[in-house]
Amino acid sequence: MSEKYVLFYESADDVLAKAPAHFAAHRARGRKFHGQGSLVAYGPFGNPQEEGSMAVFTSREAAEEFARSDPFVLNGVVRSWHIRRWDESFLP
Numbered sequence: 001m002s003e004k005y006v007l008f009y010e011s012a013d014d015v016l017a018k019a020p021a022h023f024a025a026h027r028a029r030g031r032k033f034h035g036q037g038s039l040v041a042y043g044p045f046g047n048p049q050e051e052g053s054m055a056v057f058t059s060r061e062a063a064e065e066f067a068r069s070d071p072f073v074l075n076g077v078v079r080s081w082h083i084r085r086w087d088e089s090f091l092p
Contacts, residue, residue: 005057026071026077039057
């Protein structure tokens with residue numbers, strides 16, 4: 001079993017109109033964390049306005065650091081966020 005931390009974003013109103021202006025900076029931040037090995041994967045759910053998005057991190061600290069300075073959070077693309085511990089398991 002491997003401990004991971006899932007960051008959930010709740011989208012702000014009109015997320016599809018707000019996100020493009022901040023997407024490049026958000027993507028660059030994601031690439032930085034992925035390159036450091038702390039971000040496993042991230043992305044929106046099928047309907048980002050209603051369902052939000054999520055990201056999987058290797059530590060709670062990395063998830064918190066990402067969210068606190070993410071351009072989507074700082075610029076109102078995201079209404080709120082929270083982190084949950086997830087015990088990743090693989091069956092033989």
